[in-house]
Amino acid sequence: MSFLGSQQTMHKSDSIDKTHWSQRLVILGIILFAVAIALWQLVPPNVIPATAPLTEFSADRTMPDLKAISQAPHPIGSAAHTAVREYLVTQLKAMGLQPEIQTTTVVQPGDGGFGAGRVNNVLVRIPGKASTGAIVLDGHYDAADTGPGASDCGSCVVTGLETLRAIRAGTPLNNDLIFVFADGEEVGMLGARAFVTEHPWAKDVKLAINFEASGSRGAAVMYITSRNNQRLISEFIKAVPYPRMTSFSPAFWGLLPGAQIGCDLEEYTARGSGGFGFYYGGDTPAYHTLRDNVTEIDRRSIQHNGSYALSLLQHFGNLDLKTLTATQNAVYFNILPNVVLHYPESQVLPLAIVTSILFVAVVWLGFRARTLTFKGISLGAIAFLLSAIGVVVLNVLGWWLMRSLNRSLQVLLIGNYQANLYHVSFVVLTVATMMAIYSWLCQRFKVDDLAIGALFVWLLLTIASSAWLPGASYLFAIPLLFNLLAWSWILLTRNRSWMGILLLSVALIPGIVLLMPVQVYFGSWMARFEGIMNVPLSTLQMVFTALLCGLLVPQFVFFTSFSSVTSRSPRWIVPGGTLLIGAILLSIATFNSGFSTAHPRPNTMSYLLDANRGQANWVSSDRHLDPWKVQIMGTNAQQQQIEFALSPASSGFSAPAPLVNLPALEVQRLEQPTSSNKSALRLRLKSPRQASIAYIDLTTQGTIARAEIDRKPLDLTPLTPKQRQALKFIFFGLPQEGIELNLELTNSQSVQMKLEDYTWGLPAIAGSAIAPRPADLMPAPGHPDYTIVRKQLSIAI
Numbered sequence: 084m085s086f087l088g089s090q091q092t093m094h095k096s097d098s099i100d101k102t103h104w105s106q107r108l109v110i111l112g113i114i115l116f117a118v119a120i121a122l123w124q125l126v127p128p129n130v131i132p133a134t135a136p137l138t139e140f141s142a143d144r145t146m147p148d149l150k151a152i153s154q155a156p157h158p159i160g161s162a163a164h165t166a167v168r169e170y171l172v173t174q175l176k177a178m179g180l181q182p183e184i185q186t187t188t189v190v191q192p193g194d195g196g197f198g199a200g201r202v203n204n205v206l207v208r209i210p211g212k213a214s215t216g217a218i219v220l221d222g223h224y225d226a227a228d229t230g231p232g233a234s235d236c237g238s239c240v241v242t243g244l245e246t247l248r249a250i251r252a253g254t255p256l257n258n259d260l261i262f263v264f265a266d267g268e269e270v271g272m273l274g275a276r277a278f279v280t281e282h283p284w285a286k287d288v289k290l291a292i293n294f295e296a297s298g299s300r301g302a303a304v305m306y307i308t309s310r311n312n313q314r315l316i317s318e319f320i321k322a323v324p325y326p327r328m329t330s331f332s333p334a335f336w337g338l339l340p341g342a343q344i345g346c347d348l349e350e351y352t353a354r355g356s357g358g359f360g361f362y363y364g365g366d367t368p369a370y371h372t373l374r375d376n377v378t379e380i381d382r383r384s385i386q387h388n389g390s391y392a393l394s395l396l397q398h399f400g401n402l403d404l405k406t407l408t409a410t411q412n413a414v415y416f417n418i419l420p421n422v423v424l425h426y427p428e429s430q431v432l433p434l435a436i437v438t439s440i441l442f443v444a445v446v447w448l449g450f451r452a453r454t455l456t457f458k459g460i461s462l463g464a465i466a467f468l469l470s471a472i473g474v475v476v477l478n479v480l481g482w483w484l485m486r487s488l489n490r491s492l493q494v495l496l497i498g499n500y501q502a503n504l505y506h507v508s509f510v511v512l513t514v515a516t517m518m519a520i521y522s523w524l525c526q527r528f529k530v531d532d533l534a535i536g537a538l539f540v541w542l543l544l545t546i547a548s549s550a551w552l553p554g555a556s557y558l559f560a561i562p563l564l565f566n567l568l569a570w571s572w573i574l575l576t577r578n579r580s581w582m583g584i585l586l587l588s589v590a591l592i593p594g595i596v597l598l599m600p601v602q603v604y605f606g607s608w609m610a611r612f613e614g615i616m617n618v619p620l621s622t623l624q625m626v627f628t629a630l631l632c633g634l635l636v637p638q639f640v641f642f643t644s645f646s647s648v649t650s651r652s653p654r655w656i657v658p659g660g661t662l663l664i665g666a667i668l669l670s671i672a673t674f675n676s677g678f679s680t681a682h683p684r685p686n687t688m689s690y691l692l693d694a695n696r697g698q699a700n701w702v703s704s705d706r707h708l709d710p711w712k713v714q715i716m717g718t719n720a721q722q723q724q725i726e727f728a729l730s731p732a733s734s735g736f737s738a739p740a741p742l743v744n745l746p747a748l749e750v751q752r753l754e755q756p757t758s759s760n761k762s763a764l765r766l767r768l769k770s771p772r773q774a775s776i777a778y779i780d781l782t783t784q785g786t787i788a789r790a791e792i793d794r795k796p797l798d799l800t801p802l803t804p805k806q807r808q809a810l811k812f813i814f815f816g817l818p819q820e821g822i823e824l825n826l827e828l829t830n831s832q833s834v835q836m837k838l839e840d841y842t843w844g845l846p847a848i849a850g851s852a853i854a855p856r857p858a859d860l861m862p863a864p865g866h867p868d869y870t871i872v873r874k875q876l877s878i879a880i
């Protein structure tokens with residue numbers, strides 16, 4: 084049986100022989116083997132039992148702590164948050180340590196205003212024997228207000244506690260260790276910022292290690308590092324037993340506007356410290372929901388965190404931390420679950436040049452063998468580019484359509500409960516479509532032209548990424564290199580036997596092993612963006628599958644070419660069958676996309692009182708009503724734009740609510756300091772109902788020359804004169820005694836203020852009890868049941 088020749092040679096024998104099918108199975112076997120190796124990278128290591136020596140990290144030993152910490156949502160400013168901090172301090176003292184609580188107010192610029200809060204970091208320092216600097220292990224102990232935070236970030240806190248125990252049980256290290264149990268991460272990394280900007284220990288920090296979670300399971304990935312990390316990466320790989328990492332991740336995140344990931348690590352690396360950031364992100368719908376609990380969490384993910392934490396502290400704890408910086412970044416990636424390849428970025432361009440030369444050699448060999456033509460390769464490249472783009476567009480449109488038709492996908496959730504099955508279905512459908520396209524194309528064009536044309540697109544991607552996104556270049560350069568090597572052997576030996584396709588399929592393995600895990604990571608990031616922006620982005624990850632299809636051209640042709648020419652061409656059997664499998668999987672995913680007690684439907688409900696008008700409303704940002712909401716809102720809920728400071732404007736439902744007598748934020752005018760020559764305004768803002776979140780929107784006709792929140796000056800220098808007529812901020816963790824707002828104004832006769840304060844939970848309504856949510860409902864992530872009191876007032880200067 085010949086293959087990869089022109090169609091003429093392919094149709095020479097007269098029937099489908101059995102060997103051909105067994106050969107197809109072998110090729111399929113190789114592909115599935117590569118897929119298995121790729122997916123194996125997503126599996127965390129096994130849990131070390133609690134009976135292990137104390138010098139080891141045991142995820143089982145962290146369970147009592149995790150249960151204690153993640154009983155209930157514990158956002159900054161809540162009573163549960165205080166309880167978690169007290170538990171943490173008790174545990175640290177029980178270890179014989181003297182934890183320090185850093186209490187301070189932090190103010191930082193954010194989107195169109197400032198974010199501020201009163202934070203309480205819990206800090207522990209273990210002095211080294213001969214310190215060259217300090218290593219920070221950071222994990223935040225505050226949680227989102229819509230979930231108990233077992234993963235985000237109870238897992239980070241217990242990783243810190245268990246690592247501390249293991250370190251203290253082992254031989255002392257040279258360098259100082261600082262454990263930062265940070266506060267206020269969920270409301271803008273306030274605690275980490277407080278530590279790095281205000282705490283005297285911060286100047287010693289040479290390396291920061293940060294843990295995060297945005298799901299409830301999966302391998303912990305080292306997804307972000309500091310710049311010029313070549314030395315750090317090579318030491319990292321020596322140290323950790325189960326590395327999972329890709330330099331694609333920092334390269335991709337660096338592309339985003341602002342290049343902000345939104346984790347504590349950025350606070351350290353922005354101030355020059357080296358750093359490693361970890362997260363695990365399997366089961367994204369658990370993120371910031373009630374399902375982020377101890378039962379749902381996969382202990383292996385904590386074990387994986389611990390394997391990094393302990394080995395990194397032990398390794399870097401004895402290195403000279405002053406020598407960690409390099410002059411360049413490293414490119415790094417897993418080739419097997421625990422095997423990482425890395426090289427300095429300076430080798431990226433040489434690699435691209437070698438690949439380009441090899442490509443030219445392959446083309447020359449093809450010209451010489453008369454199987455390739457310049458025109459043919461160009462058409463092959465265009466054909467691949469158009470079909471790959473077309474298939475990705477189809478995926479995005481298909482997902483948009485499914486989201487428009489399926490109400491279960493129209494909820495506020497990060498990802499969906501059937502995300503994995505949807506993912507597999509879209510991969511199968513993408514491959515089937517590309518196979519069908521190539522089955523058709525190979526009737527009109529020569530296979531070699533089509534295959535080398537697709538590789539030309541890969542070459543362009545290699546060159547472009549090598550020039551502009553070196554951290555991602557390996558994704559293209561290495562798979563291409565292997566394919567070109569296989570092609571040069573085929574064209575050199577002019578061997579068109581079964582050996583050729585076998586070789587090409589083996590050469591495919593690096594592509595699958597490198598791209599597939601990245602596709603999964605990328606998919607979880609897209610699910611997050613989809614949840615935040617409410618645009619269908621999840622299937623954008625199919626760009627990786629579509630690209631891989633460019634390496635699969637010979638296999639597509641092999642799978643769809645049959646030597647018999649009957650009236651009903653069997654070349655549609657394989658793509659048709661694959662399409663059918665994809666459609667069945669998609670149907671199963673859709674059929675199971677509904678909600679249950681195991682997979683609760685997220686919904687939202689808040690009580691909004693306008694103190695000026697004496698009017699109250701139930702408001703919900705959901706797109707659809709459900710019986711629980713109807714029971715609260717009544718049957719005449721109106722569709723309306725819903726907007727309050729902690730919820731971006733969105734269409735939702737509103738209905739009149741009974742009036743509950745709740746006091747609004749109190750604005751007290753304090754004595755003005757006499758030294759000031761501009762008009763000064765000193766205010767005390769206080770919540771008589773002890774709300775812990777306050778929002779202030781202040782405007783004036785004049786200019787705000789200076790502003791201080793809780794005695795922390797605001798940096799107004801980047802603001803335009805127009806922007807200086809207003810000041811907006813949210814304060815988290817509002818103390819009982821309130822905060823002071825000090826302003827210096829020029830040319831102002833008065834200020835207008837819009838105020839909101841927030842408590843968690845709906846108010847008690849006299850004479851009617853609000854039923855708690857049934858077990859198949861839960862608050863949507865980031866949308867707890869708020870009671871909001873809104874007020875407007877004007878103050879004359």
Ligand SMILES: [Zn+2]
Nearest residue numbers: 235236295296
């Ligand atoms: Zn977090």
